[in-house]
Amino acid sequence: MTVRINDIVPDFKAETTDGPIDFYDWAGNGWIVLFSHPKDFTPVCTTELGRLAQLFPEFTARNCKIIGLSVDTVADHLRWKPDIEKVAGVPLPYPLIADQDLRLAKSLGMLPADAGATSKERTETNNATVRSVFVIGPDKRIRMMQTYPMNTGRNFDETLRVLDALQLSEKHDVATPVDWRRGDDVIIPHSLTEDEAKRRYPNGWRAVTPYLRYIADPTES
Missing domain, CATH: 3.40.30.10 (Glutaredoxin)
Structure with a gap:
């Protein structure tokens, strides 16, 4: 199996x-x-x-x-x-x-x-x-x-980091970038269209590419 x-x-x-x-x-x-x-x-x-x-x-x-x-x-x-x-x-x-x-x-x-x-x-x-x-x-x-x-x-510090990322993503429907840790910026999921993102995040975001859009860690706001 x-x-x-x-x-x-x-x-x-x-x-x-x-x-x-x-x-x-x-x-x-x-x-x-x-x-x-x-x-x-x-x-x-x-x-x-x-x-x-x-x-x-x-x-x-x-x-x-x-x-x-x-x-x-x-x-x-x-x-x-x-x-x-x-x-x-x-x-x-x-x-x-x-x-x-x-x-x-x-x-x-x-x-x-x-x-x-x-x-x-x-x-x-x-x-x-x-x-x-x-x-x-x-x-x-x-x-x-x-x-x-x-x-x-x-590396069980990495396991703890992954757990933080999983719990954050589940609660707030966000993704986490490479090497993310608590308090770092997070990513708007690619599945969220531009119009959907505008409604969910009216204050905007930081776009590096059209599909890589950062917002602040929602637990820090």
């Missing part, structure tokens, strides 16, 4: 370090960052989980929950947890899904159907493609997805 932007993430049940969950019930009506790891007790992943623990208050302030997934058992996750907290310098405040039967990794398109039915004796190299980040909207649709190579640490 291949998942794409705007696909709905099916509901699922899973064992986690916080106990069993039903994903939709756990997610509620907020945003979700679901990120996956090829193996517990791996160096790059340890730094990544730690960084998300540090950024947890920022995501919470944006009505966004965090949940990790690794193709190992809950017992393994709990043994790994002190290492993550040592690296991060803060407690690990979000749950980790145990996916030892590889079911979720397959359903999210991170492993092929013939990958087997157990994580036992699999190494991070076998699971190298289980290195994804999904931002999931309140409607349970995938709004953003990234997959990183095994030896490259992910």
Whole structure:
């Protein structure tokens, strides 16, 4: 199975370090960052989980929950947890899904159907493609997805930036330019005709080309 932007993430049940969950019930009506790891007790992943623990208050302030997934058992996750907290310098405040039967990794398109039915004796190299980040909207649709190579640490400040952009676009029907951050000018969507734009933005805009039209970040006005 291949998942794409705007696909709905099916509901699922899973064992986690916080106990069993039903994903939709756990997610509620907020945003979700679901990120996956090829193996517990791996160096790059340890730094990544730690960084998300540090950024947890920022995501919470944006009505966004965090949940990790690794193709190992809950017992393994709990043994790994002190290492993550040592690296991060803060407690690990979000749950980790145990996916030892590889079911979720397959359903999210991170492993092929013939990958087997157990994580036992699999190494991070076998699971190298289980290195994804999904931002999931309140409607349970995938709004953003990234997959990183095994030896490259992910940038979760970028995930936070994307979340800001997604939430702004959803609330105000605008687009964001390259490297946009909160407070920067935003773009009037190309789908909005000139007449529609004039009605919506009577004070005008800054046009670089006929189709590239900037206005101030509406949250700053």
